[in-house]
Amino acid sequence: MGDSPRRRRPEVKGAYLNSEYAARVGERLRSIRLQKGLSLHDVEEASTKEFKASVLGAYERGERSISVPRLQRLAHFYGVPVDRLLPQPQDLPDQDGHRAITLEGGVCIDLTKLDGIEGPEVPVIGRYVQMIQMARGDFNGRILTVRADDVRTLAAVLETTPHGLTSRLEDLGLRIAQPA
Secondary structure, three states: OOOOOOOOOOOOHHHHHHHHHHHHHHHHHHHHHHHOOOOHHHHHHHOOOOOOHHHHHHHHOOOOOOOHHHHHHHHHHHOOOHHHHOOOHHHOEOOOOOEOOOOOOOEEEEHHHHOOOOOOOHHHHHHHHHHHHHHHOOOOOOEEEEOHHHHHHHHHHOOOOHHHHHHHHHHOOOEEOOOO
């Protein structure tokens, strides 16, 4: 006998976002478990098999979604607030499915190009950069690393997302690779 054809559901944006969210939750679950120094088997044993290693592994891989009551019990087991098991807003995809750009090290801006470009947002970027330079006492005049919080703030001022801002900085030729 041949294999029977399996019906495949079309991939829709909502399903993609849900699977992305499950993957982000799984990353957080794994991160917290590892921070606690526990293996999947350790969790299974210490929880008297409430959290089976195979099921917890499926949650961590994003293959299975965890219910809210179970998430609460797992948070209690780990001794952390429930929100620490959930991805942070900047780690989630936006409405277009773009995953947020990791801004842990911030964004490097080429200050030598800032005066030579035009665009409606350039004066605002320039003033914000000057404010950061004044606050830090950083006047090297060539490169400025704008920290993640500043990227989010500047994005809000310019009525865009951090992803949109960093893309625009690239388009303007202002974003440069982080120095090694």
